[in-house]
Amino acid sequence: xxxxxxxxxxxxxxxxxxxxxxxxxxxxxxxxxxxxxxxxxxxxxxxxxxxxxxxxxxxxxxxxxxxxxxxxxxxxxxxxxxxxxxxxxxxxxxxxxxxxxxxxxxxxxxxxxxxxxxxxxxxxxxxxxxxxxxxxxxxxxxxxxxxxxxxxxxxxxxxxxxxxxxxxxxxxxxxxxxxxxxxxxxxxxxxxxxxxxxxxxxxxxxxxxxxxxxxxxxxxxxxxxxxxxxxxxxxxxxxxxxxxxxxxxxxxxxxxxxxxxxxxxxxxxxxxxxxxxxxxxxxxxxxxxxxxxxxxxxxxxxxxxxxxxxxxxxxxxxxxxxxxxxxxxxxxxxxxxxxxxxxxxxxxxxxxxxxxxxxxxxxxxxxxxxxxxxxxxxxxxxxxxxxxxxxxxxxxxxxxxxxxxxxxxxxxxxxxxxxxxxxxxxxxxxxxxxxxxxxxxxxxxxxxxxxxxxxxxxxxxxxxxxxxxxxxxxxxxxxxxxxxxxxxxxxxxxxxxxxxx
Amino acid sequence: xxxxxxxxxxxxxxxxxxxxxxxxxxxxxxxxxxxxxxxxxxxxxxxxxxxxxxxxxxxxxxxxxxxxxxxxxxxxxxxxxxxxxxxxxxxxxxxxxxxxxxxxxxxxxxxxxxxxxxxxxxxxxxxxxxxxxxxxxxxxxxxxxxxxxxxxxxxxxxxxxxxxxxxxxxxxxxxxxxxxxxxxxxxxxxxxxxxxxxxxxxxxxxxxxxxxxxxxxxxxxxxxxxxxxxxxxxxxxxxxxxxxxxxxxxxxxxxxxxxxxxxxxxxxxxxxxxxxxxxxxxxxxxxxxxxxxxxxxxxxxxxxxxxxxxxxxxxxxxxxxxxxxxxxxxxxxxxxxxxxxxxxxx
Numbered sequence: 001x002x003x004x005x006x007x008x009x010x011x012x013x014x015x016x017x018x019x020x021x022x023x024x025x026x027x028x029x030x031x032x033x034x035x036x037x038x039x040x041x042x043x044x045x046x047x048x049x050x051x052x053x054x055x056x057x058x059x060x061x062x063x064x065x066x067x068x069x070x071x072x073x074x075x076x077x078x079x080x081x082x083x084x085x086x087x088x089x090x091x092x093x094x095x096x097x098x099x100x101x102x103x104x105x106x107x108x109x110x111x112x113x114x115x116x117x118x119x120x121x122x123x124x125x126x127x128x129x130x131x132x133x134x135x136x137x138x139x140x141x142x143x144x145x146x147x148x149x150x151x152x153x154x155x156x157x158x159x160x161x162x163x164x165x166x167x168x169x170x171x172x173x174x175x176x177x178x179x180x181x182x183x184x185x186x187x188x189x190x191x192x193x194x195x196x197x198x199x200x201x202x203x204x205x206x207x208x209x210x211x212x213x214x215x216x217x218x219x220x221x222x223x224x225x226x227x228x229x230x231x232x233x234x235x236x237x238x239x240x241x242x243x244x245x246x247x248x249x250x251x252x253x254x255x256x257x258x259x260x261x262x263x264x265x266x267x268x269x270x271x272x273x274x275x276x277x278x279x280x281x282x283x284x285x286x287x288x289x290x291x292x293x294x295x296x297x298x299x300x301x302x303x304x305x306x307x308x309x310x311x312x313x314x315x316x317x318x319x320x321x322x323x324x325x326x327x328x329x330x331x332x333x334x335x336x337x338x339x340x341x342x343x344x345x346x347x348x349x350x351x352x353x354x355x356x357x358x359x360x361x362x363x364x365x366x367x368x369x370x371x372x373x374x375x376x377x378x379x380x381x382x383x384x385x386x387x388x389x390x391x392x393x394x395x396x397x398x399x400x401x402x403x404x405x406x407x408x409x410x411x412x413x414x415x416x417x418x419x420x421x422x423x424x425x426x427x428x429x430x431x432x433x434x435x436x437x438x439x440x441x442x443x444x445x446x447x448x449x450x451x452x453x454x455x456x457x458x459x460x461x462x463x464x465x466x467x468x469x470x471x472x473x474x475x476x477x478x479x480x481x482x483x484x485x486x487x488x489x490x491x492x493x494x495x496x497x498x499x500x501x
Numbered sequence: 502x503x504x505x506x507x508x509x510x511x512x513x514x515x516x517x518x519x520x521x522x523x524x525x526x527x528x529x530x531x532x533x534x535x536x537x538x539x540x541x542x543x544x545x546x547x548x549x550x551x552x553x554x555x556x557x558x559x560x561x562x563x564x565x566x567x568x569x570x571x572x573x574x575x576x577x578x579x580x581x582x583x584x585x586x587x588x589x590x591x592x593x594x595x596x597x598x599x600x601x602x603x604x605x606x607x608x609x610x611x612x613x614x615x616x617x618x619x620x621x622x623x624x625x626x627x628x629x630x631x632x633x634x635x636x637x638x639x640x641x642x643x644x645x646x647x648x649x650x651x652x653x654x655x656x657x658x659x660x661x662x663x664x665x666x667x668x669x670x671x672x673x674x675x676x677x678x679x680x681x682x683x684x685x686x687x688x689x690x691x692x693x694x695x696x697x698x699x700x701x702x703x704x705x706x707x708x709x710x711x712x713x714x715x716x717x718x719x720x721x722x723x724x725x726x727x728x729x730x731x732x733x734x735x736x737x738x739x740x741x742x743x744x745x746x747x748x749x750x751x752x753x754x755x756x757x758x759x760x761x762x763x764x765x766x767x768x769x770x771x772x773x774x775x776x777x778x779x780x781x782x783x784x785x786x787x788x789x790x791x792x793x794x795x796x797x798x799x800x801x802x803x804x805x806x807x808x809x810x811x812x813x814x815x816x817x818x819x820x821x822x823x824x825x826x827x828x829x830x831x832x833x834x835x836x837x838x839x840x841x842x843x844x845x846x847x
Binding site: 304306325326327329330336338342343344345346347348349353357358360361363364367368369371411 | 712713714715716717718719721722725726728729730731732733734735736788792793
């Protein structure tokens, strides 16, 4: 492990309203795996975007091989020998694997025509070296499973022969076997002197592969140390390390968990949910914590009838219900605020029309809409949730994120749902709107509704929930009453560590 | 809620806050639109350029000429609002008309029964479109282009490739087409052509469906955001099927009206009508990707195309040049409308 490949000093990045990086130092040596840890929003992604040239820092210096450089575009990063595999796949699904690997840099004959033979051969070699045996480089990428696509993404970067490789959550879609194969590849690259920056949530994997680790928290670098010199519990504490409970409603009414409102038994779904058992009581908030890719959204979609179920049963109020479509779920009294607001709103339609969208049947006997009633009902919920401005006829696309989220909540209250599944309900909305959402949640539970709150923010889960279930790789690994839980416990369970027997 | 912050709620009348009155008043939506401005400019120009243009007879003539496209365009509007496209309306029109005419002229069925059968043919063709798209999960474009060919073929089979009634058969058979049907296409009530009245009824019908039924709302939702519609418990499949069924019904009605006007049906009638109807919808400001627009705009689009046609005829512009001008105007109106929206918002 030799000389320093990359050195970043005092990196600052400001976004409107937030400072994402507040003077971060980071270095990478030849032939090492340097893990970058931190909670969501700690600044990992921003830092890696700076390394890969997609974001320019506002301040700070970057040295490559002791030479100061400016990485002002992804292309520049590429010529400097920096390869990045992003968490989101950036392949063209309809093109072949080989074409994707050489996209933008297709080798040519002297005549200027594309040298397809060379492309095929080189792509085949790379796939072979990544352990993708029996995969034809001329297959379209969409024929591959997500995990294989991720390997193709890695293959593409490897053809640049990078000296520095950034892997951003590379294992989020991979199975255990594929993770092991990826680690083999990483070790081979290390042996060739490539330095690797490994961004991940999964402590257990980081422990296996990384030599050094840097922890970011709130845009600052809290530690950089050799992996064997730090214990997992210390890492988790460093990642979390703050107290933010004051943002949450203090008074928690005692949960009346005697009768489960929603009960899920042995739910297994092809989308990646494995034998999940879950109960949500009347007036109870159950937090569902886990890291990206743990299967929380998949569980919610399966319960709500958006994705097919392989086996398992769902009970509402003790009665078995069969849910094959969202319509069935709505009839059973379930509402679902999706992770992505774009799945919850019809932007050209007005606020009123969005609020009543899931209740059209009740509002239109014989298929004829009762406009006056519709308007009155929408008005009631818009006022109750303080949607601002209370302009019922205005297309919902003109509203802020927080108000859009309230419109979605209003939509489900309008259906009379007694069980609400909230998937990252505060993602991308400002602090004030977040607090409002938390108060609405408390308000709803005091009316006896049951809430399943999915969140990647441990402080949010702790602040709002009565009970917390932690998911890891499609299963619920543990259930903790909120008063016994700490961010450290949640993070370590969600990272696949300290799993209770 | 425990603490209602009154400041939020007392923001005044919702509609006056920002002036969005689309849902309240269809006329304001017509007025706001660039297409309406374009139509006004066109009418003003023609009123000066050709003394005959504003005559009652000529205006009724325009209405008679645009009726078929108006009926088809109502169906097409509904389809496009749901983010689909129906390329088969001309072919379905021809098939329904052919079946209806054959039933009346050759099989000598009761005229009302024949009309019913003709409409049923349109409805079934539309429903097949919808089912193929929804259940077969194929693009709307492909399914309806298939129907476009198949329905024309069936119409050729039904009519044996001849006009119905043909000149030969009209002489030998006692039957021509029944007077009720002729009235539908050529009659006049209080000076207004019957086809225009039928078209107006269909526009009102379409407007009612879009504004006052849960199906109408569902199709805006499916067109505006398919995934959000699904999450909200709306059946995308059912909506799609109904949308195309409606379009098929409109094609069937247009087929009867056109047969009555021509006093004859044939398998190749209304060729290119699908593109005319799409053009009218787009000129009328309906978003080709779905979710935004309505029949109010479409009728303006239909009128722009009809007035232009009529005006160019009055001004003795050659038929060849008419096509060139029509093409330029269609594109020009949409470019103008896009520019107006970017410039002034909407």
